[in-house]
Amino acid sequence: MKRTKKERQQLLQETIGENPFVTDEDLAEQFGVSVQTIRLDRMELSIPELRERIKHVAKSRLTDEVRSLPIEEVIGDVIDIELDSSAISIFDVRKEHVFVRNGIARGHHLFAQANSLAVAVINDELALTERATIRFTRPVREGERVVAKAKVTEVNAKKERTKVEVKSYVEKELVFRGDFIMYRSNIRAEGEAE
Amino acid sequence: MKRTKKERQQLLQETIGENPFVTDEDLAEQFGVSVQTIRLDRMELSIPELRERIKHVAKSRLTDEVRSLPIEEVIGDVIDIELDSSAISIFDVRKEHVFVRNGIARGHHLFAQANSLAVAVINDELALTERATIRFTRPVREGERVVAKAKVTEVNAKKERTKVEVKSYVEKELVFRGDFIMYRSNIRAEGEAE
DNA sequence: CTACTGTTAGTACCTAGTCCTAATATCGGA
DNA sequence: TCCGATATTAGGACTAGGTACTAACAGTAG
Numbered sequence: 001m002k003r004t005k006k007e008r009q010q011l012l013q014e015t016i017g018e019n020p021f022v023t024d025e026d027l028a029e030q031f032g033v034s035v036q037t038i039r040l041d042r043m044e045l046s047i048p049e050l051r052e053r054i055k056h057v058a059k060s061r062l063t064d065e066v067r068s069l070p071i072e073e074v075i076g077d078v079i080d081i082e083l084d085s086s087a088i089s090i091f092d093v094r095k096e097h098v099f100v101r102n103g104i105a106r107g108h109h110l111f112a113q114a115n116s117l118a119v120a121v122i123n124d125e126l127a128l129t130e131r132a133t134i135r136f137t138r139p140v141r142e143g144e145r146v147v148a149k150a151k152v153t154e155v156n157a158k159k160e161r162t163k164v165e166v167k168s169y170v171e172k173e174l175v176f177r178g179d180f181i182m183y184r185s186n187i188r189a190e191g192e193a194e
Numbered sequence: 195m196k197r198t199k200k201e202r203q204q205l206l207q208e209t210i211g212e213n214p215f216v217t218d219e220d221l222a223e224q225f226g227v228s229v230q231t232i233r234l235d236r237m238e239l240s241i242p243e244l245r246e247r248i249k250h251v252a253k254s255r256l257t258d259e260v261r262s263l264p265i266e267e268v269i270g271d272v273i274d275i276e277l278d279s280s281a282i283s284i285f286d287v288r289k290e291h292v293f294v295r296n297g298i299a300r301g302h303h304l305f306a307q308a309n310s311l312a313v314a315v316i317n318d319e320l321a322l323t324e325r326a327t328i329r330f331t332r333p334v335r336e337g338e339r340v341v342a343k344a345k346v347t348e349v350n351a352k353k354e355r356t357k358v359e360v361k362s363y364v365e366k367e368l369v370f371r372g373d374f375i376m377y378r379s380n381i382r383a384e385g386e387a388e
Numbered sequence: 389c390t391a392c393t394g395t396t397a398g399t400a401c402c403t404a405g406t407c408c409t410a411a412t413a414t415c416g417g418a
Numbered sequence: 419t420c421c422g423a424t425a426t427t428a429g430g431a432c433t434a435g436g437t438a439c440t441a442a443c444a445g446t447a448g
Binding site for chain 4 (some may be wrong): 199227228229230231234245
């Protein structure tokens with residue numbers, strides 16, 4: 001017996017996790033045990049059969065119309081935020097963000113990062129972009145990490161407008177700049193101190 | 195016979211297109227024909243069996259890490275384009291495009307539609323957004339159809355810059371406007387007439 | 389030695405098909 | 419009305435990739 005039951009089951013779980021399309025027979029061969037053993041293992045680990053696994057993946061893909069834009073509420077990871085003052089987020093450019101032809105990041109991803117950061121920094125129930133002037137100062141490529149820094153430059157509660165300046169950098173080098181004029185509902189977000 | 199063969203096959207194709215998880219038996223019941231008839235129909239239309247369909251969906255989902263943005267090259271559907279002159283695309287705002295809290299479309303989607311249209315309209319090997327001024331004139335909501343119209347306002351080959359003006363409408367009402375200054379490589383795209 | 393765990397083997401059954409043959413049904417045209 | 423073509427249905431044999439269950443056996447611990 002090369003591996004103990006535990007080791008085998010551990011590996012089994014990982015293997016199926018990586019490739020849900022593998023059959024019990026494949027696995028039996030791979031681990032040098034019988035098909036029945038694999039089935040018992042799956043039982044114990046409550047891993048469903050191949051077809052159910054595939055169905056699950058397929059369904060999650062179709063339900064993904066909801067998730068569709070991998071962009072969730074804020075594009076990039078917010079690493080620091082001070083409401084109505086400043087915020088920072090990072091965004092790693094991967095192959096799905098670039099033009100196939102030249103590997104340059106598509107502008108709307110940089111915009112999305114900056115824009116969502118501008119929305120996030122505003123301490124209000126509702127914040128909408130009303131106007132923006134943006135500049136792409138250097139093409140960004142696959143694999144680069146973009147750090148966006150937002151700064152609130154003007155809060156005018158009466159006018160229901162806030163100006164936010166966002167500068168995005170790759171290694172200290174400015175790659176994007178956006179000046180956003182945000183509309184805000186002027187109603188403090190819940191649970192906020194005066 | 196309620197429907198002709200052609201009608202049934204047409205419907206069959208649509209039905210499976212909408213829901214790949216439907217079995218031959220389900221379909222047979224739905225159309226009031228035998229399972230065998232459904233199978234013959236699938237043969238003629240070369241639609242694979244249920245499990246293959248599911249597998250295909252599942253695989254495309256896993257491979258999707260690559261395609262990730264369902265948005266392919268252009269966001270929205272281009273319905274008309276005249277290179278270096280004008281282009282029109284439509285974009286249907288669905289629930290994945292809006293803020294959960296208020297149902298208003300997230301700005302970057304409108305920007306993405308406009309920006310990618312500005313890129314598409316340029317008849318060049320390489321086109322990148324260099325600068326843009328944008329205005330969101332009215333919030334767009336779930337269910338609305340946004341029609342973006344791009345117009346090339348200035349082509350200056352020497353300077354390698356092109357100005358594109360994009361106006362997006364919902365039912366004749368302006369909801370977004372963007373003025374893009376695009377960088378271009380100044381090398382004609384392949385297969386283009388002088 | 390016995391009890392227990394782990395592993396293997398084999399059977400019957402299931403779903404959602406394939407492929408193939410054969411029998412009907414339906415319809416248009418001479 | 420009969421002929422032939424197309425359309426539909428039925429059935430049998432087979433497949434993959436299982437489930438559920440029973441039975442047998444090996445190795446180890448008490």
